[in-house]
Amino acid sequence: MGQTTAVYAQSPQINIYSFRKYELIKPVLTQFETESGIKVNLVNGKSKRLLARLKQDGEASQADVILSSDLAQLHNHKDLLQPIENRQAWQNVSSALYDENGYWISISMRTRALFSLSEQTSQPIPNSFAQLKQTDYQSALCIRDWQHNYNATLAAALLTTDNKKDSDWLKLGNKLLAKRPSGGDRDQLRALAQGHCKLAFANHYYWHMMKRADNKRDQMLAKKLSIHFLQTEDGLTPVSTTSAAIAKHAPNKQNAELFIAFLLTQKAQEIYAQSLHEFPVLNDMMTSHVPFKPNLPAIKQGLLRLADANKLLAKH
Numbered sequence: 001m002g003q004t005t006a007v008y009a010q011s012p013q014i015n016i017y018s019f020r021k022y023e024l025i026k027p028v029l030t031q032f033e034t035e036s037g038i039k040v041n042l043v044n045g046k047s048k049r050l051l052a053r054l055k056q057d058g059e060a061s062q063a064d065v066i067l068s069s070d071l072a073q074l075h076n077h078k079d080l081l082q083p084i085e086n087r088q089a090w091q092n093v094s095s096a097l098y099d100e101n102g103y104w105i106s107i108s109m110r111t112r113a114l115f116s117l118s119e120q121t122s123q124p125i126p127n128s129f130a131q132l133k134q135t136d137y138q139s140a141l142c143i144r145d146w147q148h149n150y151n152a153t154l155a156a157a158l159l160t161t162d163n164k165k166d167s168d169w170l171k172l173g174n175k176l177l178a179k180r181p182s183g184g185d186r187d188q189l190r191a192l193a194q195g196h197c198k199l200a201f202a203n204h205y206y207w208h209m210m211k212r213a214d215n216k217r218d219q220m221l222a223k224k225l226s227i228h229f230l231q232t233e234d235g236l237t238p239v240s241t242t243s244a245a246i247a248k249h250a251p252n253k254q255n256a257e258l259f260i261a262f263l264l265t266q267k268a269q270e271i272y273a274q275s276l277h278e279f280p281v282l283n284d285m286m287t288s289h290v291p292f293k294p295n296l297p298a299i300k301q302g303l304l305r306l307a308d309a310n311k312l313l314a315k316h
Contacts, residue, residue: 013039014255017054019047019068020242024205027275032262038255047073054080054247063247064256070149074104074245075303081245086257089264092282096296097241106241107263108278109294112154113204114228115192123198128231129158132169132176141176142188142197146316150185150203150240155309156302157238157295166232173316186210186218193221204229208277229292236295238302242278 018025022044029040043050043063047070054061066081068074074081083102090098090105098105116125124136131137143151158167169176178197185202189210192200210222229237244263246256262268269280279290286294302309 012037012252012255013041014064014252014259015041015062016043016065016067016259017050017063017247018042018044019050019066019070019073020044024276025067027271028263028268031268031271032259036255036258036262038258051077051080057249059249061247061249062251064250064252065259066245066247067242068245069240069242070153071104071106071241071243071299072149072153072303072306074243075099078103080248082248082250082253084246084257084260086261089261092284093264094281094283094296096299097281104243104245105260105264106243106281106299107260108242108269108272108276109239109281109290110203110205110241110278111229111237111239111292111294112150112201113207114230115189115200115202115207115225116198116228117192117195118224118226125199125228126230127228128233129167129169130165130233133165133172137169137199138172138175139178140198141178142191142200143177143181144184144188144201145181146173146313147310151201152306152309152313153240153302154201154238155313156305157240157298158232159305159308159312160298160301161232161234161295163233167312170312173313189225190218190221193224205277231292232295234295235293236298237292238298239279239294239296241281241299 029042033040047068051073054063066074081103084105087102123140126132155170185206188200188202189207191197204227207222207225207227210218213219231237244260246253250256269282269285272278273280273289280286
């Protein structure tokens with residue numbers, strides 16, 4: 001299974017364009033190959049580059065499936081996709097998690113969690129986003145660049161609640177920061193563990209990955225941290241998703257359909273939960289695997305507020 005170079009000569013096969021890092025999806029791809037006998041050819045890269053390649057190649061494109069951690073990228077490029085026909089498994093998924101015309105379906109969920117030092121006693125820990133507006137949290141926070149799509153997606157979800165208390169803290173922007181944003185989510189967690197800030201935002205699975213990392217230092221730093229799932233004023237927690245779609249000119253459409261159906265099996269969902277540390281989307285697995293009440297409607301509604309969110313975050 002190639003990380004950056006696809007080999008199209010073998011059959012049966014499937015060619016996947018992934019906006020996600022190889023390490024995050026390898027367990028799922030390996031299990032699919034084992035069960036189906038279909039070889040996975042993976043092209044991994046930045047979303048803009050892969051979308052540009054998909055558009056440029058047109059009917060000659062070899063891409064079958066698109067996997068993205070940025071739902072807006074799929075939703076805004078339906079001209080490069082085709083409807084998924086095999087939707088039998090979708091009966092066990094909330095309609096908030098798939099496109100009504102079948103152009104994409106979310107296959108796992110994540111949340112942007114707040115982290116603190118486990119042994120920290122002086123810094124109060126907020127339960128809600130609204131509390132972040134309190135003076136206690138100014139100059140306390142580590143977070144990656146405000147305009148990164150992880151933060152924009154969170155901001156968009158908060159704007160959908162129509163309760164200004166949920167999003168007003170975002171207006172404080174850099175007043176909340178303990179240091180200038182730099183690096184990715186794991187860098188924020190490392191900085192928190194090293195005492196450079198009192199709180200940090202990161203996608204929850206990065207913490208789990210650090211705890212299981214080969215890097216002993218990351219393991220040690222992760223053990224110093226505690227995770228908190230903040231709520232909006234209505235008691236819900238915003239989530240974002242990893243989503244799948246079929247390319248418009250997929251040369252192996254049948255295999256693409258089989259792959260996406262596999263992603264929605266209980267076995268694949270368990271892999272997402274146990275190996276990738278993301279939350280399942282199947283209705284009958286949410287109660288046992290999701291430790292909060294997710295705001296599912298805000299996933300689609302957030303797509304409509306993303307421009308507002310980007311405009312707000314651009315001020316920081």
